Amino acid sequence: MAWLYIVILLVLAIGLWGAYKLLGTPSRLASGDYNFVLADVATSVERAAGRLRQALDGDPGRLEDEAAASRKIFQTGYYQTLRLRPTSGPDAGAAARAELGRACEAYDWASRMIASESVHNPIILAAARQLLDAGDAALRQAALELPPVLSTPAESTAP
DSSP states (O other), X not given: OHHHHHHHHHHHHHHHHHHHHHHHSOEEEOHHHHHHHHXXXXXXXXXXXXXXXXXXXXXXXXXXXXXXXXXXXXXXXHHHHHHEEESSSOOTTHHHHHHHHHHHHHHHHHHHHHTSGGGGSHHHHXXXXXXXXXXXXXXXXXXXXXXXXXXXXSSOOOO
């Protein structure tokens, strides 16, 4: 019976080691893909922040749902800014990635405040708006520092 516990413990240890190796190492992308993913994260975060701000300024009935949906995007964006790295060479997007991470953090905390029970407290609303403004500023700075993304043709130009 002890051998069964040893086998189970061994399988769990190998599983944990595998998860650590998979999640503990940064994602390495080719330079073009890296720039494209950074730009995509910035665009997704910008759209989610806009929807959150519209819900805050407009319909209070959908505010909690929009805050929860936006928070998922902000958390995913923040996680991506921590993990993404180019495969080789200098990281031209490091400053943009850091600013994008700061924007995601600010937006994430604003969405948490908006989705809380205290959303009717004017002090909480003012703090959430300040966080949204700080996130906007960090996102604008990240957009200025993003490396250029080479566009691909929308359709084939072959004869």
